[in-house]
Amino acid sequence: MSETIRTTIAFALFAIALALAPVVFPSGLALTMMSLMGVMIIFALSYNMLLGQTGLLSFGHAVYYGLGGFCAAHAMNYVARNKLGVPLPAIPIVGAVAGLFFGALLGAVSTRRAGTVFSMISLGIGELVAAFAGIQRSFFGGEDGIATNRVKLAPFFGYKFGPQIQVYYLIAFWCFVCVALMYMLTRTPFGRMCNAVRDNPERAEFVGYSTQRVRFQAFMLSAMFAGVAGALAAINFELMNSQAIGAGTSGQVLLMTFVGGIGHFFGPILGAMLITFLQISLSDITKAWMLYFGLLFILVVMFAPGGIAGFLSIHQPLLRNGRIFKLAPSYLMASVPLVALVLGMIALIEMAHHMLVEAASDGAKMRLFGLAFDGASPLPWLVAAALFFGGAFGLKLVWPRIDEAWAVAQAEGKKA
Amino acid sequence: MLQLITFSTLNGVLYGMLLFMMASGLTLIFSMMGVLNFAHASFYMIGAYFGFEISRRIGFWPGFIVAPLLVGVVGALIERYGLRRVHKFGHVAELLFTFGLAFVIEELVNMIWGKLPVDYRVPPSLDFVAFRLFDTTYPAYRMFMLATAIAMFAFLILVLKRTRVGLIIQASLTHPNMVAMLGHDVPTVFMAVFGVGAALAGLAGVIAGPALVTQPAMAALLGPILFVVIVVGGLGSLGGAFVASLLIGLVQTFAVAINGSLKDVMGPVATTIFGELGGVTLAQIAPLLPYLMLVLVLIFKPTGLFGNRES
Numbered sequence: 001m002s003e004t005i006r007t008t009i010a011f012a013l014f015a016i017a018l019a020l021a022p023v024v025f026p027s028g029l030a031l032t033m034m035s036l037m038g039v040m041i042i043f044a045l046s047y048n049m050l051l052g053q054t055g056l057l058s059f060g061h062a063v064y065y066g067l068g069g070f071c072a073a074h075a076m077n078y079v080a081r082n083k084l085g086v087p088l089p090a091i092p093i094v095g096a097v098a099g100l101f102f103g104a105l106l107g108a109v110s111t112r113r114a115g116t117v118f119s120m121i122s123l124g125i126g127e128l129v130a131a132f133a134g135i136q137r138s139f140f141g142g143e144d145g146i147a148t149n150r151v152k153l154a155p156f157f158g159y160k161f162g163p164q165i166q167v168y169y170l171i172a173f174w175c176f177v178c179v180a181l182m183y184m185l186t187r188t189p190f191g192r193m194c195n196a197v198r199d200n201p202e203r204a205e206f207v208g209y210s211t212q213r214v215r216f217q218a219f220m221l222s223a224m225f226a227g228v229a230g231a232l233a234a235i236n237f238e239l240m241n242s243q244a245i246g247a248g249t250s251g252q253v254l255l256m257t258f259v260g261g262i263g264h265f266f267g268p269i270l271g272a273m274l275i276t277f278l279q280i281s282l283s284d285i286t287k288a289w290m291l292y293f294g295l296l297f298i299l300v301v302m303f304a305p306g307g308i309a310g311f312l313s314i315h316q317p318l319l320r321n322g323r324i325f326k327l328a329p330s331y332l333m334a335s336v337p338l339v340a341l342v343l344g345m346i347a348l349i350e351m352a353h354h355m356l357v358e359a360a361s362d363g364a365k366m367r368l369f370g371l372a373f374d375g376a377s378p379l380p381w382l383v384a385a386a387l388f389f390g391g392a393f394g395l396k397l398v399w400p401r402i403d404e405a406w407a408v409a410q411a412e413g414k415k416a
Numbered sequence: 417m418l419q420l421i422t423f424s425t426l427n428g429v430l431y432g433m434l435l436f437m438m439a440s441g442l443t444l445i446f447s448m449m450g451v452l453n454f455a456h457a458s459f460y461m462i463g464a465y466f467g468f469e470i471s472r473r474i475g476f477w478p479g480f481i482v483a484p485l486l487v488g489v490v491g492a493l494i495e496r497y498g499l500r501r502v503h504k505f506g507h508v509a510e511l512l513f514t515f516g517l518a519f520v521i522e523e524l525v526n527m528i529w530g531k532l533p534v535d536y537r538v539p540p541s542l543d544f545v546a547f548r549l550f551d552t553t554y555p556a557y558r559m560f561m562l563a564t565a566i567a568m569f570a571f572l573i574l575v576l577k578r579t580r581v582g583l584i585i586q587a588s589l590t591h592p593n594m595v596a597m598l599g600h601d602v603p604t605v606f607m608a609v610f611g612v613g614a615a616l617a618g619l620a621g622v623i624a625g626p627a628l629v630t631q632p633a634m635a636a637l638l639g640p641i642l643f644v645v646i647v648v649g650g651l652g653s654l655g656g657a658f659v660a661s662l663l664i665g666l667v668q669t670f671a672v673a674i675n676g677s678l679k680d681v682m683g684p685v686a687t688t689i690f691g692e693l694g695g696v697t698l699a700q701i702a703p704l705l706p707y708l709m710l711v712l713v714l715i716f717k718p719t720g721l722f723g724n725r726e727s
Contacts, residue, residue, distance in 0.1 A: 057508055057511065057512075109711065109715050112715070112718075113714070113718060115507075116452060116507070116511075116651075117714060117718055119452075119511065120452075120643060120647050120710070120714060121710075121711060121714045121715075123640060123643060124640075124643075124644065124707045124710035124711045124714070125707075125711060127640050127707045128704060128707040128708060128711060131703045131704040131707065132704060134700075135700055135701065135704075247636070247640075251515070251519070254512075254515070255516075258512060288523065288527060290519070290523045290526075291520060291523035291524065291527065293519070294516055294517075294519035294520035294523055295520060297512075297516040297519070298498075298513060298516040298517065298520060301502060301505075301509055301512045301513045301516060302498065302501055302502055302513065305505045305509055349527075352527065352528075353527050356527060356528050357527060357530060
C-alpha cells in the first residue's frame, strides 16, 4: 500500500472517530472531556512543531495559546455587542491571526538562537507576558479574566452552540482541519527543512537555508495553531483568565507532548488525550494527582524518552512480520511485578498524603482501592512497601528475559 | 530620600547575595555538566523546609548546619541515580528531567507540609535590632544573613582559587575530557559539585526561610529569577553571576521602594499616551524587570555580561 493511501485511510478513520465519539460516549462528562481533548490535541501538536520537528524546547508556548484565547474572547464580545454577522465557527480564525501576529512579533527576537538560549528566551518572554497580564487589566481582566457568551453570536445554519454537543462538533471540525494541516506541513519541503535544522543546522546552512529563518517560520506557524487552540478553549469555557497564559500551562503542554512522544506525528495526540483524561478523572479520585503527573513525566524522561508513540512504534516491525507473540510471555511476566510496583507506589503516596494532610481533620481511617483500613496501623504500610519493593525487585529480575525475547524476535524477523 | 537609598541599597545587596548563593551553584553545575538545573530553586525550598522542621524540633542552629548538608546529600543522590541516567539522552532530556523534578518536589512539599506557609521564625538569639539609622531600625537577622552570604562567598572563592579540588573543578569547567585523561574521576567530581551546589542553595533556603515566607510556591517564584541571574551574568561565569545577582537584587528592591508611576512624573498626559499603563507604579512593574533584562541581554549580548559561551 502506498503511503498516500495509508495516510488517507488514517485521516478518514480519524474523521470517523471524531464524528462517532459522542455517539459512543454520550454522557455530559465525556463530552466535556472530549471537547477539551480536541483543544489540547491542537495545542500539543503545535508545540511539537517546535520541540519534535524543529528541535526547539520552549518554556513559554502558553503565551500564544493564551493571547489567541484572549483575542478570541474579545472578538466574541465585540461581535455580540455590535451584532455583526460573524458566526461562532469563524472565531478560531481570530485566534489564528492573533497567534500568528504575536508569534511573528515575539518569535523575531526569540528564534535568533537555538538550543538552550532559545529555551531561556522563551522562558523569559513567558514570564514577561504572564507578569504583564497581571498589570494590564483592561485586556486580561485581572483575577476574574474575560468572560464571554458564545450563544450571543449570529447563528450558524440555525445552530447557536448552546449545548456542549454542538461545541464538541465545532471543536472536532477545527481539530481535524488543524491536524490535517499540521500533518501536511511535515510533508512539505519546509517541514523537511525544519527536521534538517533540528538534526544538523550546520549542514542546513551549507545547503543554502538560513536556519534562523526556518526556525522563525516554524515558530510563527506553531504560534498560529496554538492561537487556534486558545480560541477554541475560549469558546469551550466561555472564559479566559491569566492562568491560561502562565508557566503552568506552558509546562502542561510540554508534559503532554513529551509523554505522548515527540518523535512521531501522532505522539502528541496520544499524550494530549491521555493527560486530559487523567487530569479530569484523577482530580476527582485523588488530591495528589499533580504528583502522579510529575512522576509519570520523570519516568518517561528516564526510561522511555520516545514517549508512548516511541514505545508503540518499536513494536511495529514485529507486528508486521507476526513476531509480536514472541514477546507476549515475557511481557505478561513483567506485567505482574509492574502492576505490584505501581499499586505499591500509589498506596504509599495515598497513605502518606492521607496521614500527613487529611488525618488531622478526618482521622486515620481511610479507603483505598475499595478497602477501608486504619492509616495509623503498620500493616497497610508493610503491605504497600512489600508491593513496591517486591515489584521493583521482580521487574529487575524479569528485565533480562524481555531483552532476550526482543533479541530473538528481531533475529527471527531478519531471517524471515 | 537618603534613608530610602541607604536601606534599599542594604536590602538590595542582601537580596542579591541571597540570589548569588543559589546562582553560584547553578552556574557551576551548568558550566561543568551543561545542565541548566530547573530544580535548583527547589533545593532552596527543601533547605527552608528542612531548616523549619529541624528548628521546630531541636533548634535553629543545628538546622543551620544539618539542613544544608541533608539537601546536599539529596542533591548528590539525584545526580547519581537520576541525572546521570538521563545524560546519555542529551541535554534536552536532562533539562526535562530537572523540570519534572522541580514539579515533583513542589508537589511533595505540598503533600508533606501543606499548601499554606509554615511558621518558620527568626531564632530568639538573633531577634533584636542591629542598628538604628534615620529613625528606622534594621533587624539583626538581616545582618546575619548578609554575613552568612559573604562568608559563603569567601569560602567559595577560597576553595576554587586556592585548593587542589578547586583547581580540578576549574579545569573540568573548560576541559572535562583532559581532566578525565589525567586520571580524575570526572563523574564523581560532577556529583560532588552538584551536591555542593544543592547544599549552598539549601543554606540559602535555611537562612531565607524565616525572613521571607516558607511556602510551596517559593521555588517557583525564585527559580526563573535565578536563570535570569546566570544568563545576564554570562553562563558559567562566577564573577558574572555575582554582579548580576547584585544588579537584580538592587533593581528589584529599588523598583519596589520608589513606587512611582509615569503619571506621577509626567502628570495626566501619561494616561492619554500610555492608557492604563500610565498609572501602573514602578513597584507593580518590579517583577517584570528581571525578565525584561533577560530578553534584552539575550538579544543584544547572548554571552551575558561576563560570559564567553552562548550555550
